Amino acid sequence: MQTERPYNLVQDPLFYVTLLFFALVTTVPPALIGQPTFLPVAQAISLTVFAAMAIRRGSPRQALVVVAIWLVAQFVLMMALTWLLPTRLDLVFANGFNLRTATLQWFYTGQDLPRTLPGNPGATLMEGAGVLLGSLATGGLIGAFFLVRAVNFAAFGMGGLLAEGASLLAALPIWTLIKLAGYAGLFTLLSRPLLIKDFSATTLFNQNRRLLLISAGLMIGGLLLELFLPGLWSAWFGQ
Numbered sequence: 001m002q003t004e005r006p007y008n009l010v011q012d013p014l015f016y017v018t019l020l021f022f023a024l025v026t027t028v029p030p031a032l033i034g035q036p037t038f039l040p041v042a043q044a045i046s047l048t049v050f051a052a053m054a055i056r057r058g059s060p061r062q063a064l065v066v067v068a069i070w071l072v073a074q075f076v077l078m079m080a081l082t083w084l085l086p087t088r089l090d091l092v093f094a095n096g097f098n099l100r101t102a103t104l105q106w107f108y109t110g111q112d113l114p115r116t117l118p119g120n121p122g123a124t125l126m127e128g129a130g131v132l133l134g135s136l137a138t139g140g141l142i143g144a145f146f147l148v149r150a151v152n153f154a155a156f157g158m159g160g161l162l163a164e165g166a167s168l169l170a171a172l173p174i175w176t177l178i179k180l181a182g183y184a185g186l187f188t189l190l191s192r193p194l195l196i197k198d199f200s201a202t203t204l205f206n207q208n209r210r211l212l213l214i215s216a217g218l219m220i221g222g223l224l225l226e227l228f229l230p231g232l233w234s235a236w237f238g239q
Helices: 013-025 028-032 038-057 060-084 086-092 096-109 121-138 141-163 174-196 201-207 209-225 229-238
Strands: none
Touching (some): 013 028, 013 038, 028 038, 028 060, 028 086, 038 141, 060 141, 060 209, 086 096, 086 141, 121 174, 141 174, 174 229, 201 209
16 A cells, blocks of 8 residues: 655645746736835745745755746746836836836947946845845845845846847846846745754755855856946947
């Protein structure tokens, strides 16, 4: 007689259907009605809840898959909305019109790209610190806020370029996506100690060494690429 396997929430397809549903309802309606505060707050709270469930019930890799699915869905939704309704999505960001205009000026004239190390080093470094320290100190909640904001900004920039006729490849912010992949891994791992009540740095590093190093490498690599790749990208595709 076979022993019935214990139920695992993060292996239930319905869990992922619910995840995508919440990614949809916390992204599309607030974006369409222009809610610059409610949008990232709702996204961060929902992402934190789903990530916490995955962290407590699954392996770090399973939790990272959950976080990655959410972030990809959020990015695609925000990018598509900006592509189709750029002036409407301007309302979702402080000085959204100016931000979208500055992104277009980068693409066509080669000036510094907003929200990168050359364009705004203070905000970029604060974003990274928010993801890392916020995840560690609050079990993911503050880290999720900075993470979803970073995804929203990246999707907004890409969608704005697509709305002006740029190709998918030209509008794709490779350097930012690499950085966001690193953020996602570090958010998942640094949220874990508080959620599972294990505050040993040695345990965290020894059990997740490879994933930590890969995530940190992606984050640092993305930041370093911001120093020169946007300029090359503008020269190749925009000017």
